[in-house]
Amino acid sequence: MLIIKDLHAEIDGKEILKGINLELNAGEVHAIMGPNGSGKSTLAAVLSGRELVKVTKGKVLYKGNNLLEMSPEKRAHAGIFLGFQYPIEIPGVSMINFMKTAINEQRKAKGLEPINPSDFLKLMREKKALVDMDSSLTSRSVNEGFSGGEKKRNEIFQMAMLEPDLAILDETDSGLDIDALRTVANGVNKLKTSENASIVITHYQRLLDYIIPDRVHVLYKGKIVKSSGKELALELEEKGYDWIKKENDK
Amino acid sequence: MNEVETYRNQKFDFQNLFNQSEKTNGHVVPFLKTVRENAAKTFMEKGLPGKADENYKYLSLDSLFSQEYSYRFLQEIVHFDINHVFRCDIPNLNTHLVILLNGFYYGGKDRLIELPEGVKYGSMMQAAVEMPDVFQKYYSKIPAIKTDGLVDMNTALSRDGFFIYVPKNTVAGKPIQVVNLILSAKDLFLQPRNMVVLEEGAGLELVVCDHALSKKRSLSNSVTETVVGENAKLDFTVLQNDHNFASQINYHFIEQEKDSRVDTNTISLHGGLIRNNHFVRLNGTGAQNYLGGLYLTDKDQYLDNYVFVDHAVPQCYSEQFFKGVLDDRAKGVFNGKILVRQDAQKTQAYQKNNSILLTEDAKMHTQPQLEIYADDVKCSHGATVGQINEEAMFYLRSRGIPEKEARLMMMYGFTHEVISKIRIDSLRERIEDFVQRRLRGELAKCENCSRLCT
Ligand SMILES: Nc1ncnc2c1ncn2[C@@H]1O[C@H](COP(=O)(O)OP(=O)(O)OP(=O)(O)O)[C@@H](O)[C@H]1O
Numbered sequence: 001m002l003i004i005k006d007l008h009a010e011i012d013g014k015e016i017l018k019g020i021n022l023e024l025n026a027g028e029v030h031a032i033m034g035p036n037g038s039g040k041s042t043l044a045a046v047l048s049g050r051e052l053v054k055v056t057k058g059k060v061l062y063k064g065n066n067l068l069e070m071s072p073e074k075r076a077h078a079g080i081f082l083g084f085q086y087p088i089e090i091p092g093v094s095m096i097n098f099m100k101t102a103i104n105e106q107r108k109a110k111g112l113e114p115i116n117p118s119d120f121l122k123l124m125r126e127k128k129a130l131v132d133m134d135s136s137l138t139s140r141s142v143n144e145g146f147s148g149g150e151k152k153r154n155e156i157f158q159m160a161m162l163e164p165d166l167a168i169l170d171e172t173d174s175g176l177d178i179d180a181l182r183t184v185a186n187g188v189n190k191l192k193t194s195e196n197a198s199i200v201i202t203h204y205q206r207l208l209d210y211i212i213p214d215r216v217h218v219l220y221k222g223k224i225v226k227s228s229g230k231e232l233a234l235e236l237e238e239k240g241y242d243w244i245k246k247e248n249d250k
Numbered sequence: 251m252n253e254v255e256t257y258r259n260q261k262f263d264f265q266n267l268f269n270q271s272e273k274t275n276g277h278v279v280p281f282l283k284t285v286r287e288n289a290a291k292t293f294m295e296k297g298l299p300g301k302a303d304e305n306y307k308y309l310s311l312d313s314l315f316s317q318e319y320s321y322r323f324l325q326e327i328v329h330f331d332i333n334h335v336f337r338c339d340i341p342n343l344n345t346h347l348v349i350l351l352n353g354f355y356y357g358g359k360d361r362l363i364e365l366p367e368g369v370k371y372g373s374m375m376q377a378a379v380e381m382p383d384v385f386q387k388y389y390s391k392i393p394a395i396k397t398d399g400l401v402d403m404n405t406a407l408s409r410d411g412f413f414i415y416v417p418k419n420t421v422a423g424k425p426i427q428v429v430n431l432i433l434s435a436k437d438l439f440l441q442p443r444n445m446v447v448l449e450e451g452a453g454l455e456l457v458v459c460d461h462a463l464s465k466k467r468s469l470s471n472s473v474t475e476t477v478v479g480e481n482a483k484l485d486f487t488v489l490q491n492d493h494n495f496a497s498q499i500n501y502h503f504i505e506q507e508k509d510s511r512v513d514t515n516t517i518s519l520h521g522g523l524i525r526n527n528h529f530v531r532l533n534g535t536g537a538q539n540y541l542g543g544l545y546l547t548d549k550d551q552y553l554d555n556y557v558f559v560d561h562a563v564p565q566c567y568s569e570q571f572f573k574g575v576l577d578d579r580a581k582g583v584f585n586g587k588i589l590v591r592q593d594a595q596k597t598q599a600y601q602k603n604n605s606i607l608l609t610e611d612a613k614m615h616t617q618p619q620l621e622i623y624a625d626d627v628k629c630s631h632g633a634t635v636g637q638i639n640e641e642a643m644f645y646l647r648s649r650g651i652p653e654k655e656a657r658l659m660m661m662y663g664f665t666h667e668v669i670s671k672i673r674i675d676s677l678r679e680r681i682e683d684f685v686q687r688r689l690r691g692e693l694a695k696c697e698n699c700s701r702l703c704t
């Protein structure tokens with residue numbers, strides 16, 4: 001589904017990603033961990049098409065196509081979804097209008113008619129229930145005045161609405177209380193099929209108790225320095241990153 | 251009545267214009283003769299505000315007034331199919347309709363209509379004849395009208411406009427809608443003079459639509475005096491939807507008594523040049539005033555809002571909230587002055603102006619001015635001029651919303667905050683639709699804003 005080859009990227013002339021290699025197949029969940037500032041969100045930004053990050057070298061193939069040539073909206077239409085680490089507040093743009101436009105643009109890209117209003121409302125209700133989101137949140141402006149946890153839940157809600165093939169969840173677990181974490185993880189699991197895949201960026205093993213990863217990667221200073229099975233997460237939880245840093249800073 | 255006097259001014263020759271106006275019309279109401287003569291004299295002394303005038307530093311009136319226009323001293327008889335012009339497409343905005351054609355009241359024989367509840371509305375000049383007491387009590391009485399020469403010019407030359415009177419403890423049953431039409435085969439200079447009087451405890455919802463129909467150049471210098479008595483409530487929405495050849499300078503003077511409340515929303519959708527002057531005097535404790543404004547400009551349009559709020563007495567509230575989007579080479583000005591006089595303790599005054607520039611050539615000058623002489627007050631002001639938030643744009647695009655659509659959503663979201671303050675639901679919805687279409691570039695320059703009416 002996704003092949004990343006020797007990916008280098010910079011922000012404002014500063015190289016952040018220094019040769020990333022990663023392969024992800026349909027049906028898989030990969031976790032990416034790593035210390036603050038190592039480049040996890042930058043990788044997510046490259047995959048979702050943020051122009052701020054400039055790719056200087058390397059390739060990304062998504063479903064066999066050159067992903068880097070596609071606009072963010074085209075990527076979304078092709079099934080990529082980014083759950084933002086810091087969801088943006090957009091005053092004056094209502095959640096309903098936002099979601100309806102997003103859904104209809106996705107349908108348009110597939111050659112479908114706009115969704116009829118009652119189906120849309122039904123879909124909203126269903127997906128809100130799935131992630132246990134407070135009903136009143138969707139009558140507000142996008143993320144405006146949402147609490148930290150509500151913002152994260154809203155990301156999963158949007159993911160549930162859009163049913164992506166490749167979901168990249170950037171620290172969706174941070175800021176969630178324990179119950180919310182479970183609900184959100186259950187939501188993610190319910191959406192999982194053999195056709196789709198996810199990249200879960202997290203600092204905590206706890207999330208991986210619910211969302212069982214096939215692979216765990218450690219990103220450090222712009223490179224994947226370690227990849228292993230889910231037991232790697234436990235090891236990191238226990239020992240921290242020092243041993244990894246030592247190994248690599250030599 | 252068929253005769254039309256026109257005046258072509260190579261250079262702006264006020265004296266000549268004034269003499270012709272006096273000769274053509276005479277004085278049905280003697281009271282006005284003195285008022286006009288005095289105003290003419292004052293204008294001759296003051297002249298047009300020049301570049302040196304702080305309030306007009308971005309707008310060259312001399313060049314505006316030195317263009318050639320026709321001037322009408324009398325109502326011209328123009329026949330047009332009213333049903334054609336006003337096909338209503340919001341049936342639930344049920345209003346009493348007043349039409350001004352080229353600045354003159356346009357209607358049947360009945361030039362001042364009385365509603366069952368006692369509200370009177372119609373022609374300004376008819377009110378001068380039929381209701382001399384009210385007319386003379388308020389006409390040209392608000393102190394701020396001495397502000398600059400343009401108002402004197404209007405006082406000296408104006409021969410009509412709209413008039414609305416709401417008697418004591420009376421609430422107008424449905425909104426009154428005034429449609430200012432410009433329909434002329436020649437370039438036109440016009441000077442409507444309007445008055446709105448709400449006696450103690452009165453209530454009124456008023457919608458004014460400015461709409462130049464003919465694709466000719468026009469210059470309108472209008473003055474509106476609004477007097478709001480104790481405990482009275484006025485909701486005043488202005489929709490400016492002209493075209494690029496239309497220039498308008500508007501003076502709106504609002505005088506408020508104790509515990510009164512006035513909300514105005516000025517929505518500038520289109521116009522080559524628009525200068526709105528909002529003068530508010532809070533003259534009785536507990537008075538509240540909200541001035542809202544939205545401006546959407548592009549091409550070489552010029553949009554200028556000047557605000558002067560005078561807190562003359564304690565415990566009043568004022569809020570100004572202006573927002574706008576400027577595209578292409580458009581130029582915008584916001585000049586907001588709040589004066590809190592020494593006695594005006596416990597004043598609350600808040601001002602906000604936010605603009606978005608879509609291009610590097612678009613310009614916005616914003617200048618808040620607080621002049622505070624009382625010590626126990628709550629005042630704040632803030633102004634921002636920025637671009638569309640690119641992070642938010644990315645957020646929308648990452649959900650599959652194409653760039654163009656995302657930009658529109660952002661712009662619309664930006665304007666929403668101001669529009670949401672319009673309290674008449676059907677009107678707000680209509681304006682939301684206009685704004686969306688305007689932002690999409692779908693609002694034809696000469697399309698009917700006036701279809702608000704029934
Ligand atoms: N907009 C930006 N401008 C300049 N530098 C940036 C920008 N965004 C990220 N960086 C830098 O890139 C590096 C990687 O940041 P990134 O956000 O990818 O880290 P991360 O691994 O997601 O960290 P965290 O765990 O704290 O979320 C950091 O040094 C950061 O300061």
Ligand SMILES: [Mg+2]
Nearest residue numbers: 040041085170
């Ligand atoms: Mg991050």
